[in-house]
Amino acid sequence: GVVKDLERLEEIANVVRKSSRCGLGQTAGNPVLQSLTKFKDSYDKRVSQELEFISEFDLEESLRKAREGIS
């Protein structure tokens, strides 16, 4: 993942915590949020610090066949 994914994770956890009806949902975000603050290093090691976004598919690879057909 990328750094932005961590921010998104935090955001989703907050939304779930605030808007849930029962206690399960209201506390479901806690482990995620706490581990995000207390074990930030471990999270940071696992995400790419340089890339802004990781593509799900390889554009060059997808276009290869079409390009070969042309040349």
Added chain:
Amino acid sequence: MTDKVTITIDGESLKVPANKPLIATVAKLGHYIPTLCDYKDLMPAGTCRICTVKANGRFQTACMLKTSEGLEVENNSDEVLDLRKSILEMMFVEGNHICPVCEKSGNCDLQSIGYRYQLTVHKFPHLYPKRKLDASAPNLMVEYNRCIQCRRCIRGIRDEDDNAFFFFENRGNNVKLVIDPSMFDKLTPKIANAAAKICPVGALMKKEPGYQIPIGKRHYDKEPKSYKKENKV
């Protein structure tokens, strides 16, 4: 029950009847709180969470909340709006809501609230679930790509003995709306019409030629969902 209480909504003091659902009470006074699961005379269920407000410092759904003395409600603060937008976005990214090809477009509550809150780009990733359409019942089909699990049809569509036509299968993430096969005989075009009408999205559609109402004559074509439309002011 007929007592009057004073509540504060966005800093404005209002005199309202006591112990009534907040959402319907303040709608009459011009304060719009969006909702997808609440419907005229149905028991509130609090399933869609879109009507979340901050009441006395806690986040609560306005449809389940009863009016009481000294209630302080935040309806349009940034915090509440952000939360509401996020919930709305989660509904959009969870299913496959493709408005341009949807028959319900223009009559859809979800679409209308989306316009109202100006959802253009999603910040959450789309899940693109693969779901099939179920057309096994007579007169009515269930399009799972659009269902938001609001329970309106379960609560609102009943036969004369108060038996529900719909129920939920599975739990949690896999929850799925099904039409009770033993009720197929009773599923008349009239009931199918009512089900399609009560559905806030296009999940329940009557089996008939589509796109019968032209663009421009649909319910939310001219302006998005608001208290005016809800109460026909």
